[in-house]
Amino acid sequence: MELDIGEVARRTGLAPSALRFYERKGLIEADGRNGLRRAYHPGVLDRLALITCARDAGFTLAEIARFLSARPGDEALRAHLAAKEREVDERVEQLTRLRDSLRHAAVCDHDPLVECPEFKQAVRRARR
Amino acid sequence: MELDIGEVARRTGLAPSALRFYERKGLIEADGRNGLRRAYHPGVLDRLALITCARDAGFTLAEIARFLSARPGDEALRAHLAAKEREVDERVEQLTRLRDSLRHAAVCDHDPLVECPEFKQAVRRARR
DNA sequence: CCTTGACTTGAAGCGCGGTTCAAGTAGGAG
DNA sequence: CTCCTACTTGAACCGCGCTTCAAGTCAAGG
Numbered sequence: 001m002e003l004d005i006g007e008v009a010r011r012t013g014l015a016p017s018a019l020r021f022y023e024r025k026g027l028i029e030a031d032g033r034n035g036l037r038r039a040y041h042p043g044v045l046d047r048l049a050l051i052t053c054a055r056d057a058g059f060t061l062a063e064i065a066r067f068l069s070a071r072p073g074d075e076a077l078r079a080h081l082a083a084k085e086r087e088v089d090e091r092v093e094q095l096t097r098l099r100d101s102l103r104h105a106a107v108c109d110h111d112p113l114v115e116c117p118e119f120k121q122a123v124r125r126a127r128r
Numbered sequence: 129m130e131l132d133i134g135e136v137a138r139r140t141g142l143a144p145s146a147l148r149f150y151e152r153k154g155l156i157e158a159d160g161r162n163g164l165r166r167a168y169h170p171g172v173l174d175r176l177a178l179i180t181c182a183r184d185a186g187f188t189l190a191e192i193a194r195f196l197s198a199r200p201g202d203e204a205l206r207a208h209l210a211a212k213e214r215e216v217d218e219r220v221e222q223l224t225r226l227r228d229s230l231r232h233a234a235v236c237d238h239d240p241l242v243e244c245p246e247f248k249q250a251v252r253r254a255r256r
Numbered sequence: 257c258c259t260t261g262a263c264t265t266g267a268a269g270c271g272c273g274g275t276t277c278a279a280g281t282a283g284g285a286g
Numbered sequence: 287c288t289c290c291t292a293c294t295t296g297a298a299c300c301g302c303g304c305t306t307c308a309a310g311t312c313a314a315g316g
Binding site: 015017018021025034035036037055060061062 | 272273274275276281282283
């Protein structure tokens, strides 16, 4: 029922070194030791899924650590999350425009590609 | 008509040190010198807008450098851009889900917040 | 002409997110 | 009991994207 670090690494795709690093940063902890070896509760897998997800989404590990310990009364954190939500929202729009530009680049014949007027206009739109 | 590095920095919001750094990396170049000082053609502003846009979108500077010199015949690059497009597309979906989760976090009362089942389900969806 | 202040360079330093290394320890198979 | 292997630690190192620093140059304004 307890997982050692190799098992957690295998199941999450994270390197053991990364798991120890996350521990130092306060993102996860082992439930105990088997001799010297860390013994993890399976729940750590969900936690790591969340961490990976948030990290991929552009949260720093420090932000994630804060978020993981959040209690409903933490209004400062709630405000932070609301700000993050707006940030993510802007990013979604920006990336959507970028994707459209990339889609165009796949069929565009301008030489060099960056000189394409359609591209330039997309960049101008993105700047706003 | 020629801009010095301070002017370019002011107009783009990038630090002069960043502009020199980009030059070393082959992303931009000055059109000449006024004494020792770099003299930039105004077109560099558009180029920098594109660089900033791409960088914000998760391209590395090395990728951007490659992209900036792209000619229509570069099929390897075209393939790379197509892959990047798929990547960006996935990212948009992931971020959209994340934004929805953040929106929920703003009104959720679970203690700690990460224990919220709605949240956990969102993470599971994101993992696929 | 002299001063000022923005520019020049190369090298070093930084924050992030880890990885790698050296040296040591111990669970479990044979 | 011995051996193998996966684990343990702290410290050093890495790539990225810059910034900072020290030392020096020079264009423009008074």
